[in-house]
Amino acid sequence: MSSEVTVRWLGTNAWEITSDGTTVLVDPYVSRTYTGATVPGQFNPDTPITVDETAIEAYIGTADSILVTHAHFDHIADVPAVAAKTGATVLGTETHLNLLRAMGTPDAQLSQVGGGELYQFEGYTVEVFRSSHGVSGKHKSLLFPGTRPGPVPARPEAIKDLVEGGSLAYLVTFGEVSLFFNGLPSFHEREVAGVRPTVLFMQGPNPNYPDYVPRMLAATRHPPYIVPTHWDDYEAPLEEPAVDHFGAAALGELVAEASPESEWVLLDHLESHTFSA
Numbered sequence: 001m002s003s004e005v006t007v008r009w010l011g012t013n014a015w016e017i018t019s020d021g022t023t024v025l026v027d028p029y030v031s032r033t034y035t036g037a038t039v040p041g042q043f044n045p046d047t048p049i050t051v052d053e054t055a056i057e058a059y060i061g062t063a064d065s066i067l068v069t070h071a072h073f074d075h076i077a078d079v080p081a082v083a084a085k086t087g088a089t090v091l092g093t094e095t096h097l098n099l100l101r102a103m104g105t106p107d108a109q110l111s112q113v114g115g116g117e118l119y120q121f122e123g124y125t126v127e128v129f130r131s132s133h134g135v136s137g138k139h140k141s142l143l144f145p146g147t148r149p150g151p152v153p154a155r156p157e158a159i160k161d162l163v164e165g166g167s168l169a170y171l172v173t174f175g176e177v178s179l180f181f182n183g184l185p186s187f188h189e190r191e192v193a194g195v196r197p198t199v200l201f202m203q204g205p206n207p208n209y210p211d212y213v214p215r216m217l218a219a220t221r222h223p224p225y226i227v228p229t230h231w232d233d234y235e236a237p238l239e240e241p242a243v244d245h246f247g248a249a250a251l252g253e254l255v256a257e258a259s260p261e262s263e264w265v266l267l268d269h270l271e272s273h274t275f276s277a
């Protein structure tokens, strides 16, 4: 059986995956609210959460499922609007889902996962992996750490209210084509070992993770295609070419070195690529 899967980059770690009339979205975030996050010294954690309905109208069509990797604003802030528009099933941790409940997403659409699940959907499967968010600085600091288990918390108002809430990676498989979304440098090597996706989505190198790129490529047995993700200035307009803010070029060089047989597929904002097997 041959399969064709088309991916389209919506900036940040936001991906639309379509195959045979089915659509899966990963971290659909298109509001690109200005927080100062990509300007040194300008980041404002009190920035109000705002949703750009026009962007959602323009860039989000239908969806069957939405996969949440973690609950930072640049991953989850638009999910309530996207879930409402599409009626899609949303996968995430208890904290991710509790934050979505607090922002008005109906319980009926929410599916709590923790890593280890393998689910059959109509036309594709989703396998969930535990992961960890990337850290920065010598004290290995995590942005907006925390969880919101138990009762539904107060509605998040500022971006700092969207705590990380655990991190997940996802293997999405349509027939012969599988795509591994591990947009975090802190992957769980021993759990990932042996997975061999057709397409691996990965982030640029981070000094806190020794040999991250060669280790990731070895753990996933040198996938045929590597796509860089979350490398743009995610506050700049999606209509403009992506600016390499988080080391896509550096990642490309390391991939070429560690995995010369893999094809490097660099997509710009709103560009698509079809993978077949």
Ligand SMILES: [Zn+2]
Binding pocket: 013, 072, 074, 075, 230
């Ligand atoms: Zn992010």
